[in-house]
Amino acid sequence: MEVLRKTRVLEGYPADNPPLEQLVNSARPAVLRGLIKDWPLVRAGLGSAQEAMDYLRSFYNGKTIGTCVGDSSIGGRPFYNSDFTELNTAHRRMRLEEVLNLIREHLHEERPPTFYIPSTTIDGCLPGFRQENTVSFAAHGIEPIRSIWIGNRTIASCHYDAPNNLACCAVGRRRVTLFPPEQIVNLYPGPLEPTPGGQAVSIVDFANPDFSRYPRFREALLSAQLAELAPGDAVFIPSMWWHHIEALSPFNTLVNYWWNSAPAHVPTPMNALHYAMWTLRDRPESEKRAWKAVFEYYVFGPSDRAGAHLPEQARGALGPIDDDKARQLRAMLLNALNR
Amino acid sequence: MGRHVMLNNVTHRNLRVITRHAAGLGDDVGSVLTFPTEYGDVQREYPIFFRKDPATGEWFSVAILGFQKNENLFLDETGWRASYVPGVIARGPFLIGFQEQDVGGEVRKNPVIHVDMDDPRVSETEGEPVFLPQGGNSRYLERIGAILEGIHTGIEAGKAMFAEFERCNLIEPVKVEVKVSEEEHYDLVGLYTISEERLRALDGDALVRLNRSGFLHGAFLVLSSMNNMKKLIDLKQNRLRAAARAS
Numbered sequence: 001m002e003v004l005r006k007t008r009v010l011e012g013y014p015a016d017n018p019p020l021e022q023l024v025n026s027a028r029p030a031v032l033r034g035l036i037k038d039w040p041l042v043r044a045g046l047g048s049a050q051e052a053m054d055y056l057r058s059f060y061n062g063k064t065i066g067t068c069v070g071d072s073s074i075g076g077r078p079f080y081n082s083d084f085t086e087l088n089t090a091h092r093r094m095r096l097e098e099v100l101n102l103i104r105e106h107l108h109e110e111r112p113p114t115f116y117i118p119s120t121t122i123d124g125c126l127p128g129f130r131q132e133n134t135v136s137f138a139a140h141g142i143e144p145i146r147s148i149w150i151g152n153r154t155i156a157s158c159h160y161d162a163p164n165n166l167a168c169c170a171v172g173r174r175r176v177t178l179f180p181p182e183q184i185v186n187l188y189p190g191p192l193e194p195t196p197g198g199q200a201v202s203i204v205d206f207a208n209p210d211f212s213r214y215p216r217f218r219e220a221l222l223s224a225q226l227a228e229l230a231p232g233d234a235v236f237i238p239s240m241w242w243h244h245i246e247a248l249s250p251f252n253t254l255v256n257y258w259w260n261s262a263p264a265h266v267p268t269p270m271n272a273l274h275y276a277m278w279t280l281r282d283r284p285e286s287e288k289r290a291w292k293a294v295f296e297y298y299v300f301g302p303s304d305r306a307g308a309h310l311p312e313q314a315r316g317a318l319g320p321i322d323d324d325k326a327r328q329l330r331a332m333l334l335n336a337l338n339r
Numbered sequence: 340m341g342r343h344v345m346l347n348n349v350t351h352r353n354l355r356v357i358t359r360h361a362a363g364l365g366d367d368v369g370s371v372l373t374f375p376t377e378y379g380d381v382q383r384e385y386p387i388f389f390r391k392d393p394a395t396g397e398w399f400s401v402a403i404l405g406f407q408k409n410e411n412l413f414l415d416e417t418g419w420r421a422s423y424v425p426g427v428i429a430r431g432p433f434l435i436g437f438q439e440q441d442v443g444g445e446v447r448k449n450p451v452i453h454v455d456m457d458d459p460r461v462s463e464t465e466g467e468p469v470f471l472p473q474g475g476n477s478r479y480l481e482r483i484g485a486i487l488e489g490i491h492t493g494i495e496a497g498k499a500m501f502a503e504f505e506r507c508n509l510i511e512p513v514k515v516e517v518k519v520s521e522e523e524h525y526d527l528v529g530l531y532t533i534s535e536e537r538l539r540a541l542d543g544d545a546l547v548r549l550n551r552s553g554f555l556h557g558a559f560l561v562l563s564s565m566n567n568m569k570k571l572i573d574l575k576q577n578r579l580r581a582a583a584r585a586s
Contacts, residue, residue: 066441093446121443147443338475 003177007031007227007235015039016136023236024164024261029178029227030236036168037232039133041253045171045231049107049251052171053100056150056253059126064093068151068196070114075207076247077155078116078196084203087194089114096125096150103152107250116151118197122255135166135234135257144257151252157201158187158244162268163258165237169229172249176227176235177206179220179242186220187242192274206244265326341457345436348474351454356431356479357466360419364459365428367414369405372427374493375500375557380423382564384413386571389501389510389531389561398501398510398531400561403571406517406525412574426493430486432458450491452484500554507545509533509558517568519575532565533558 009031013019015038023030036042045052068078070089078089099115106112122129123146130146137144145163160181167176179187187202195201204214211218227235237243239261247254260266280291298306298318307318317325344350360366373381378400381387385402392399402425404411413421419428436453439446454461467479476484504510511534515527538558541549549555 063445066446091441119443121445124443124445145443339471339473 003221003224003226005225007176007178007225009033015134017139018135018137018166018234020137020140020142020166023166024238027238029225029238029241031227031229032166032234032236034232035234036133036135036170036255039170039232041129041133041170041255042232045251045253049171049249050104052251052253053104056126056129057097057100059129060096061125061127062095063125064095065099065117065120065125067092067094067099068114068116068118069094070116072109072111072113074114075111075155076114076153077157077205077207078114078118079157079201080190080196080203084191087196089116089196099150103251106152112152112250114152114154116154117149118151118156119147119149119256122146122148133170133255135168137257137259142259144259147256147258149247149252149254149256151247152250154247154252155206156197156243156245158204158206158242159189159195159197159199159201160184160240160242161199161237161258162239162270163260164239165243165256165258166234167237167245167254167256168234169231170253170255171231172247172252173231174229174252174254175246175248176229176237177244177246178225178227178237180223181240181242183220183223183242186216188214188217202242202244263323265323266321341455343434343436343453343455345438346433346452346454346469348470348476352470352474353463354454354469355462355464355466356469357460357462358431358479359466360414360424360428362409362411362414366419367409367411369408369410370401370403371425373400373402373425374490375400375496375554376489376493377423377426378557378560378564381425382560382567384421384423384567384570385425385564386567387561387564388513388515388527390529391531398497398505400497401530403527403568405571406519406527406575412571412578426486426490430483430490432456432460433483433487435487435491450488452480452487499552500557503549503552503554504533504558507537507541507549509537509541511537515568517572517575519572520579523579533561535562538562 007029010019011033013032013035015036018032018035041052041055044055068089069092070076070078074088078087080086081088096117099117102113102115106115126148129148144166158177158179167174188204189200190203192200204210204217209217229235245254280288283291303320307315310318312319317329319325321329346354357364373385373387378387381402385404387400387402389398389400391397404413406412411419413419432455434453434455436451437448438451440449441447460466468477469480471477501510510531513530513532515530516524517527518524546555549558
């Protein structure tokens, strides 16, 4: 598998002033070279894996952390068993030093067992860490979810997330393969649940793609792009872009920030997707076409179209959905669904 | 322990629960656990006492329903004759369970409803449907959810309350000797209550603190619930007279 296109690179932005508006408005991925190069964690990691581990441990509050554990046969890729009924890793709650010790024990092995802390809230286990290692969001009026990812060589199979994502490579090298949202059809998404990391993942093995079973994956590769991250670099992954992330070094740590463009009273569209699969998908083709037109009119077209020809006080859900309207819709749906 | 399973609307789509009260349905009990969160309702019908778990030393409250282990004087062939049925009975075959969920790497314990499938109130032919025809929650299930939540918060409130009562040294053992007739009398053992004398003697900071904790009110509810002993004795005597007439 070869991806020739490289993600665009932006240089010279400091961690206290990331170009967030510009990134979100562009809706395109970008590497921010050296964004977090001055973080103490990055400097420790450039010294050695041990220094980075010691630095992380110095903030640890002793709370157990959800950890993904797999044997060496999974090749660092949390995924499914052969019939997709179970995950190929176990989920355990472990202490940070336990995880770090296990990673260190197998640090020099070619094919180590997998030890992986996938996205744990930083303030939940490493209080104080952010004071020295942070990307500034406050100036943009954004309160992101701040998570840390710690592990040995791992692969986060290709998936999308609804929020915007700024992923900062602090320790180790990472390779991120990115696909635009509309490539979903060529990426062969797996079950909606269970999932290795909360989102449906592409079931194509990127390390060894089986093009006879997944021929459209060739097409996906045509629009793929590659972001190669060294310690200190960050990548901006726009909302809904598919990303496949390989942690390449014996010990790796990533810090990421997720933020939503919608206000808190707007719930995840995944609810709408589940509801739509349930209520629409298996109807006759003619009805589906009709509903497609209806959705195009009310949802996917210009936001103000369906209400534009009505007096403001008559618009209801056809006008902008504020907190009050969100409450009314929630009550209506709860009532409608409880049958 | 019965067969406790997590309630869900697929496996238990046809589940019904018998909500009438009868001896064979687990209602023939002489006392029932209660919680400070329902003292207000309970004290209007039943005497409230405390017991101590001999193994753990933990305090809990009980509402007294009768003078023998399986004697519920509020239960007759027409059902449970009281304006309020304690939550532990009203919850039927349901229990609170906790499901551990990882949210951002941290464990969150989400309360979920479990059902004891060995409970005699569990049915598929009789009683209240738990789920609506399409799998939604019935009003009955929503009420059960509220009762279970009440029990859950009641357990926590009970712990806090007993800590306050112990701090104020308000708990004292009580010997309850009930004479229902010349030849019949019962001793209820292992019961504790609020020491009225010590409660009256509380002053200053201790009284303010107990009041602010909200449990001063609870202490008085326990004391006023004692009036129900008289009702309990009346019920017992009615029963004895009815039995005498029948024989």
